Every structure is written in structure tokens, then in C-alpha cells.
Amino acid sequence: MADRVTGLVRALRSHGLGIGTGETVDAGLALEAVGFDDRERMRAALAATLLHGEAQRRVFDRVFDLYFPLARLPLAEGRPEATGPPTGEDPPAGLARLRDRLAAALAAGDDAALNLLAAEAVGALGGYGESPGSDGWSSYRTLSRLRPETLLARVRALLREGAGPEPEFTDRLTDDEIRRRIEDFRERVRTEARRRVAERQGREHVARRAVAATPDRVDFLLAGRAQLDELRRTVRPLARRLATRLAARRRRAARGEIDLRRTLRASLSTGGVPVRPVLRRRRPGRPELVLLCDVSGSVAGFAHFTMLLVQALHEQFSRVWVFAFVNRVDEVTDLVARGRTDPAGLGERILAEATVTGWHGQSDYGTALGEFAERYADALGPRTVVFVLGDARTNHSDPNTPALKRIADRARRVYWLNPEPPTLWPTGDSVAPTYAELVPMHPCRNARQLTELIGRLLPI
Numbered sequence: 001m002a003d004r005v006t007g008l009v010r011a012l013r014s015h016g017l018g019i020g021t022g023e024t025v026d027a028g029l030a031l032e033a034v035g036f037d038d039r040e041r042m043r044a045a046l047a048a049t050l051l052h053g054e055a056q057r058r059v060f061d062r063v064f065d066l067y068f069p070l071a072r073l074p075l076a077e078g079r080p081e082a083t084g085p086p087t088g089e090d091p092p093a094g095l096a097r098l099r100d101r102l103a104a105a106l107a108a109g110d111d112a113a114l115n116l117l118a119a120e121a122v123g124a125l126g127g128y129g130e131s132p133g134s135d136g137w138s139s140y141r142t143l144s145r146l147r148p149e150t151l152l153a154r155v156r157a158l159l160r161e162g163a164g165p166e167p168e169f170t171d172r173l174t175d176d177e178i179r180r181r182i183e184d185f186r187e188r189v190r191t192e193a194r195r196r197v198a199e200r201q202g203r204e205h206v207a208r209r210a211v212a213a214t215p216d217r218v219d220f221l222l223a224g225r226a227q228l229d230e231l232r233r234t235v236r237p238l239a240r241r242l243a244t245r246l247a248a249r250r251r252r253a254a255r256g257e258i259d260l261r262r263t264l265r266a267s268l269s270t271g272g273v274p275v276r277p278v279l280r281r282r283r284p285g286r287p288e289l290v291l292l293c294d295v296s297g298s299v300a301g302f303a304h305f306t307m308l309l310v311q312a313l314h315e316q317f318s319r320v321w322v323f324a325f326v327n328r329v330d331e332v333t334d335l336v337a338r339g340r341t342d343p344a345g346l347g348e349r350i351l352a353e354a355t356v357t358g359w360h361g362q363s364d365y366g367t368a369l370g371e372f373a374e375r376y377a378d379a380l381g382p383r384t385v386v387f388v389l390g391d392a393r394t395n396h397s398d399p400n401t402p403a404l405k406r407i408a409d410r411a412r413r414v415y416w417l418n419p420e421p422p423t424l425w426p427t428g429d430s431v432a433p434t435y436a437e438l439v440p441m442h443p444c445r446n447a448r449q450l451t452e453l454i455g456r457l458l459p460i
Contacts, residue, residue: 001036002028005046008067012050015059016217016448019050039068055234062194069195070115095145098124103151106181107158118188121146126193139186139193146189148182155181217446220302220419228301231447232308232343238451239312245455246316286318287458288383290411292372294390295350296326296363302419303389304346306450307336313454321379327364329372330354365392365431366400373403380410385458388416388439392425392432399431404438415457417444 009024030045043064051060098121105113126142155178218227262278291310293303307322314320322333332354336346350356358367380386386407408414416439418425418432425432425441432441442457444450 001031004067005031008046008063009050011063011067012060015063017050017056017059018052023050039070042068055237062191065191066194066198094124099146099148099151102146102148102185103154103158106148106151106155106178106185109181114185114188118185118192122189122192122196126189137193137196139190142189142193143186148185151182152178217448219445220305221298221445223301228305229344231301231305234447235305235308235312235343238447239309242309242451242455243313243316246313246458249455286316287385287412288319288381289317289321289458290379290384290386291320291322292329292368292386292388293322293324294326294363294365294368295324295347295356296361299389299391299419300347302444304343304350305447306387306389306417307332308343308346309447309450309454311336318383321376323372323376324350324354324356325363325368325372326357326361327367328356328358329368329375330356331376362395363390363393364397365390365394366398366403369403369407370400373406377406377410380407382412384411386411386414387454388414389419390416391418391420391430392416392435392441393428393430396429399434401434401438404435408439413457414439415453416441417450417453418442419445421445 005028006024009019009027012019026049027046030049031042034041034045036042043061046064047057047060051057098117101113102117102121105117122137122139122142125145126137126139128138128141152175156174159174159178218231223231257280259278259280263274263276264272266276266278267274289310291307293307294300295303303324310320310322320333321331322336323329324332332350335349335353338349404414416432416435418441420430420432420443422443424430425436435441442453444453
């Protein structure tokens with residue numbers, strides 16, 4: 001049991017969850033208190049001692065299912081659990097019987113039967129490959145052949161047996177509940193497939209490769225629409241934490257250095273011993289911030305999230321300007337401010353209402369930087385910090401480095417945040433190494449890196 005708990009903690013740490021030694025000890029004590037008979041009680045005890053927020057719960061649940069799987073039970077109809085990929089297809093009659101039993105279990109809401117059916121379905125329908133080193137089990141293959149989503153009408157009919165006519169709104173509520181049960185069964189199938197693969201390849205390997213990361217660690221360039229929508233919902237909590245960090249930095253910086261003359265003068269009352277150092281008071285001013293964002297292609301999700309995050313932090317700056325470009329530049333500060341009410345539609349509004357493209361739709365950093373340096377030079381000054389967001393891929397057009405140098409000369413600081421890993425910067429049509437010679441360029445692949453960079457790079 002100790003090995004399972006420490007393995008669970010290692011897997012959670014690999015997904016970015018900050019779990020210390022003391023919390024691990026608390027988890028062991030919690031398990032000792034609740035016992036090992038009730039798996040869900042063990043799950044709750046470990047979650048209460050190891051997690052720091054509800055956003056971490058989804059990752060925890062999937063890793064927990066790998067390290068504390070359901071007990072193996074014999075499958076229905078007396079068949080033992082399969083231990084390897086099947087060699088042939090199940091006959092249609094067997095699949096039909098399996099679907100009938102699944103519909104009955106969904107109608108009854110029988111968790112034990114659903115767990116049993118998930119194991120049987122993966123064993124009968126999800127196997128693939130014949131070599132000992134193959135993964136062996138696939139939830140996608142299982143679900144695509146079983147098609148539980150098509151059982152809605154059959155489950156509804158089973159629930160209506162013996163019941164009288166019901167109002168239309170009750171039918172809708174019933175359908176929603178059936179869909180929830182079906183999705184729950186689909187997740188049971190995924191869990192069972194991961195468990196079987198973990199037995200073959202090792203729990204740590206599967207926990208690292210097959211469990212989705214927390215939203216703040218999702219790669220901007222690889223995130224799908226659903227992941228980006230979930231990421232946008234984390235803007236407010238991230239902004240609050242970052243604002244607290246920036247405010248603490250300003251408080252520490254406001255103390256200033258020791259004023260030697262005043263400290264010695266104050267020490268006369270203690271016989272010349274400087275018991276109470278006197279500090280010079282600083283009056284740090286809030287910086288002005290300019291965002292220059294590429295909103296084309298796959299980097300658009302990165303730019304939109306950063307816009308929303310900075311807008312949520314607007315009170316930390318004396319002024320914020322936001323500019324978007326593809327091959328032309330336009331100010332979108334007002335659009336971003338209004339986008340807080342509908343963050344998912346921000347990208348469409350920018351492309352529809354702002355002039356960010358010319359006669360073609362490909363990104364052109366050289367033209368965009370030149371237009372920004374000419375039209376919006378007034379936004380730059382000695383208190384301005386500029387963040388350029390983009391992958392620096394120019395589609396083989398002129399990079400226009402003099403324009404970037406003019407921007408860097410006018411602003412207090414210019415930082416380039418690139419969502420691509422540094423290994424890709426010198427490849428293809430990227431001119432990232434050229435731009436990196438003029439301004440500091442930092443890789444920024446997920447929300448966690450973004451918040452850390454903004455908190456670290458902004459001046460006091």
C-alpha cells in the first residue's frame with residue numbers, strides 16, 4: 001500500500017501537482033483512518049489530503065484508477081476475464097446480447113453491473129495486436145463497436161415500462177439522465193482499458209502518457225477547441241493569483257535599500273547599535289503594457305488566452321494596449337475588454353471587426369512590425385513594456401528587423417513569447433533566432449509558463 005501511495009504521488013507530481021512530503025504522510029494517515037475496504041472512501045481521503053483545488057480532481061481521479069483499480073471479478077455468464085487480445089471477432093449475436101444487458105444496466109442504474117460490463121466489453125471488443133509488446137487494449141475500438149450512445153431510445157422504453165404517460169419536460173429530463181449514464185459508462189470503459197494497458201506497460205508509463213494534463217499545462221499549439229474553452233474558464237483564478245504575486249513584489253520593492261545616514265542617526269538612542277535599520281522608501285509606478293499578438297492559425301488560441309489574462313490584470317498596469325495582426329495591425333483593446341463576457345467568441349470578433357489581414361491571409365511579421373512602428377509609435381515610451389506573441393514564422397517574407405529594433409529602442413522593455421519549443425525555432429520559415437538577437441525570446445507553451453513569465457518579466 002505504501003508503494004501504491006508513493007507511486008500515485010509521483011504520477012501526480014509528473015502532471016504538475018505540487019505535493020510535498022508532509023502531504024504524502026497525511027495521505028497515508030488518512031488511509032489508515034478510513035481503512036481499505038471502501039474504495040470510494042479511500043479516493044475521497046486521498047483527494048482531501050493531496051489536492052489543492054477542484055481543477056486538479058480530474059487528473060487525480062484518472063491516476064487513482066490506475067493505482068487503485070476495481071477488484072477483478074468474473075465476467076457475466078461465467079466467462080473469465082480475458083488476459084490477452086482476442087484472436088477473432090465476436091459474433092453479432094454475442095454483441096447484441098451485450099448491448100441488451102448494457103441497456104438493462106443503464107435503465108437500472110446498477111453501478112456494479114456497469115463496471116462488470118465495461119470489463120467484459122473491453123475484453124471482448126477492445127483487443128488488438130498479437131505481439132507481447134503491443135498495447136493490447138483500446139477504449140476507442142471498444143466504444144466504436146459497442147456504440148452505447150445509440151441505446152438512448154431502448155433505455156427510455158425500459159424506464160417507461162409500467163409507468164403512465166408523462167409530460168414532455170419529464171421526457172427531456174429523463175433523456176438528459178440517460179445521456180449522463182451513457183457518458184459515465186464510456187468513462188468506465190476508458191478506465192478499464194487504461195488499467196489493462198497499465199498492467200502490461202506499467203502504471204507510471206500509462207499515468208504519464210495516457211492521462212490528460214491539467215488545463216494550465218495543456219500545450220497551446222496542441223489544444224483542441226474544448227481544451228481552449230476550458231482554459232479560458234481558468235483566466236480569472238490565474239489572474240487573481242498573478243495579481244497577488246505582483247502586489248507582493250511591489251510591497252517588497254517599496255521597502256527599498258537601507259538608508260545608512262538615517263540608520264546611524266537612529267542608532268544614537270541605542271548606543272550606536274543599529275537595532276532598527278531605516279529603509280529608503282521607493283515609489284514604484286505601475287508599468288504600461290502593450291500586447292502585439294499574432295492571431296493567425298494555431299497560435300491564435302495562445303494569443304486570445306493571453307489577451308484575456310492581461311485584460312483581467314488591467315488594474316496592475318497604468319494602461320494596457322492590445323494590438324492584433326496577421327499581416328496588418330489594428331488596435332483591439334476595446335474588443336478584448338468586451339470579450340470578458342464571451343471569451344470563446346473573442347477570436348471571431350477580432351477577425352470580423354478588426355483590420356488584421358490585407359490581400360492575403362498568411363502571417364507577415366515584417367509588414368506587421370513595420371506598420372506598428374509607424375502607426376502606433378505613440379503607444380511606446382520609457383514606462384512601456386511590450387510583449388510580442390507569435391511563432392515568428394514569416395512564410396518566407398522579409399522579417400523587417402529594423403522595425404523591431406525601432407520598437408525596442410522606444411520601449412522600456414520588449415519580450416517575445418514564442419509558443420513553439422526552442423528546438424523548432426531555427427526550422428522552416430521561422431526567423432526566431434534573428435528576432436532573438438534583438439529582443440529576449442522566451443518559450444511559452446502553456447498557461448503555467450505564461451503566468452510565470454509575466455510575473456517574472458514585468459518591472460516593479
